[in-house]
Amino acid sequence: MFKALVMEKTGETATPVIREVAEADLPPGNVTVAVEYSTLNYKDGLCMGPTGGGLVKAWPHIPGVDLAGTVEASDDPRYAPGDKVLLGGWRVGEIWWGGFAQKARVKADWLVPLPQGLSTHDAMAIGTAGLTSMLAVMALEDHGLTPAKGEVLVTGAAGGVGSTAVAILAHLGYQVAGVTGRPETEAYLRELGASRILPRAELAETVKRPLETETWAGCIDAVGGPMLARVLGQMKYGASVAAVGLAGGAGLPASVIPFLLRGVNLLGIDSVMRPYPDRVKAWGRLVTDLPLQKLRAMVEPATLGDLPALGPAILKGEVKGRVVIDVNA
Numbered sequence: 187m188f189k190a191l192v193m194e195k196t197g198e199t200a201t202p203v204i205r206e207v208a209e210a211d212l213p214p215g216n217v218t219v220a221v222e223y224s225t226l227n228y229k230d231g232l233c234m235g236p237t238g239g240g241l242v243k244a245w246p247h248i249p250g251v252d253l254a255g256t257v258e259a260s261d262d263p264r265y266a267p268g269d270k271v272l273l274g275g276w277r278v279g280e281i282w283w284g285g286f287a288q289k290a291r292v293k294a295d296w297l298v299p300l301p302q303g304l305s306t307h308d309a310m311a312i313g314t315a316g317l318t319s320m321l322a323v324m325a326l327e328d329h330g331l332t333p334a335k336g337e338v339l340v341t342g343a344a345g346g347v348g349s350t351a352v353a354i355l356a357h358l359g360y361q362v363a364g365v366t367g368r369p370e371t372e373a374y375l376r377e378l379g380a381s382r383i384l385p386r387a388e389l390a391e392t393v394k395r396p397l398e399t400e401t402w403a404g405c406i407d408a409v410g411g412p413m414l415a416r417v418l419g420q421m422k423y424g425a426s427v428a429a430v431g432l433a434g435g436a437g438l439p440a441s442v443i444p445f446l447l448r449g450v451n452l453l454g455i456d457s458v459m460r461p462y463p464d465r466v467k468a469w470g471r472l473v474t475d476l477p478l479q480k481l482r483a484m485v486e487p488a489t490l491g492d493l494p495a496l497g498p499a500i501l502k503g504e505v506k507g508r509v510v511i512d513v514n515a
Contacts, residue, residue, distance in 0.1 A: 189513070190287030191234075191490050195245040199236045202494045207248070212291040213283050216261040219271060219292065222306045224250045224285035225313035226488070226496055226509040227346065228433070233280060234497030241280040250511075251278060252313040253285025254306035262294035270300035272469075274314040275458040286490060288513050298465050303473045310510050311485045312472055315346030318457040319406065320468040320475070322347075322428035323354055325453045326404045329426040333359040335403035336422060340364050341389070342408030343380065344371040347430050349507045351406045352378045353480045354472075363402075365389055365413075371506060378480055389413050390434075396443035404428075411435030418444040418452070426451035433503065484508045489515040 356379020
């Protein structure tokens with residue numbers, strides 16, 4: 187038996203319950219992991235909602251998009267008992283039981299060896315949010331972004347993806363402008379490396395004209411919706427926006443003019459089904475390009491018992507930085 191947060195459905199409503207689960211009830215897989223830490227993502231908040239956010243397909247269900255721990259048993263030659271591993275994506279925590287538990291059984295293809303220089307705690311301070319941020323930075327670099335090009339905008343800057351993006355970009359020598367709707371996070375963002383802070387209201391208005399003053403050399407956007415549409419018209423010629431989230435809505439009320447007259451690129455960033463080589467490369471970059479002292483400053487500790495309250499909080503934009511869950515506490 188092991189402890190887990192289990193979403194149990196009665197009628198049309200699912201509720202989170204902390205209870206013991208039998209190891210025999212774990213889904214099929216070829217690697218069993220003794221989980222040490224997990225973390226909290228926006229998707230986790232959806233999965234812990236009363237309907238499972240449209241992501242959960244079967245009940246009972248254990249959420250948790252991310253996990254890190256030690257291999258306990260393996261039928262795959264790539265992993266042996268005692269190996270440290272991490273996992274994020276592959277719809278684990280959505281349609282497959284995830285990391286909000288002391289044990290997980292998964293497919294070996296989904297795992298990544300823990301990079302040298304990281305603890306399992308640090309890996310979950312990074313989590314899918316940090317992986318997504320690094321993939322976004324790499325995509326912008328692949329499309330020509332350098333510090334000499336100018337200022338880079340990060341929307342949703344106080345969230346998990348945004349916080350990590352600010353820290354990475356600042357460490358790499360970029361001038362970073364962070365957008366946030368929470369004025370109280372300004373000192374936090376400046377400590378991470380943001381050189382200026384923009385109130386969300388400055389960019390929340392719908393597009394007034396398709397092209398505005400060329401301002402940003404690059405952008406990592408975690409908001410989507412009207413804010414992304416507005417930002418597209420402020421990009422410099424040939425600049426790129428890496429789209430990583432939709433906290434402000436899934437619609438895009440934008441004009442094609444920025445693409446046609448300024449050659450702006452809109453880059454979609456997926457971390458769920460990302461191939462293994464890309465994951466290994468991004469995790470390697472995270473070890474060198476994300477300062478651990480800044481990473482640790484983002485972290486709020488939590489336990490499984492804290493998750494029922496944290497799920498709704500992250501959906502409301504009330505969670506700052508990264509939450510690391512000690513599943514054994």
